[in-house]
Amino acid sequence: MAKPLIQMALDSLDYDQTVKLAGLVAPYVDILEIGTPCIKYNGIRLVKELKARFPNKKVLVDLKTMDAGLYEAKPFFQAGGDICTVLGVSGLATIKGVIEAANAYGKEAQIDLINVPDKAGLAREAAGAGAHIMGVHTGLDAQAAGQTPFADLQAISNLGLPIKISVAGGINASTVQQVAKAGASIVVVGAAIYGAASPSAAAKEIRGLVDAL
Incomplete structure (x- = not known):
């Protein structure tokens, strides 16, 4: 099993x-995600800043695009x-x-399956269209209601599609290995790191658990 990012x-x-936190965790993570509220508030300047400071890390822009896909994504890939x-x-x-914008710049498009009724069906369609990453995402409101991403992860993983699978939704040190073993290519950690007394120590712990697989 390949170790997830x-x-x-x-x-x-x-x-x-945001820039300070990125610096604290960068030694232990592979992808720096600019979350949706963060990108809405700070804009394209933050994409350029993080890429300049951390050129060896991937920067994910969580646009959650709902319309005008090519038009909206293109400037963020350019940045x-x-x-x-x-x-x-x-x-x-x-x-x-x-997907077209991503391919034009040699980058990746991630499809967020949050609130999609037929996740398997949409995943098949999007993979057929050339999607690079499928995002199994249990949002904050759903997490507060007690939901987890594990069942959806298993369902998408079982499809055997030629795509990466990203998993987000309350992942922490006690669950990260379970998520990885269930088929995640990318594990997304948020509050378990930024809410810790020492974000760098928390990120280092997660890194160690993933590397131990």
Whole structure:
């Protein structure tokens, strides 16, 4: 089993705090994710800043695009983003637009399956259209209601599609190995790191657990 990449969700609205946190965790993670609230608040300047400071890390821009896929994603790929997300519920035309933008720059499009009723069906369609990453995502509101991403991860993994699978939704030190063993290519960790007393120590612990697989 290939070891999954570790993605850090940067969700703060504060620009300087986001850059500082990225610096603390960068030695232990593979992908720096600019979360949706963060990118809405700070914009393309933050993409350029993180890519300049951490050129060896992938930068994911969690746009959650809902329309105008090509038009919306293109400037973020131009600015140095390596992955942009598009909502699965946006429909195949919008998804194809983000895929087209990604391919034009040699980057990746991630399809977020949050709130998609037929996740398996959409995953098959999006993979057929050339999607690079499928995002199994249990949002914050769903997490608060007690939901986890494990069943959805297993269902998408069982499809055997030629894509990477990213998993987000309350992952922490006690569950990261379980997620990896269940078929995740990318494990997304947020609050378990940025909410810790020492984010760098928490990130190092997650790194160690993944490397031990």
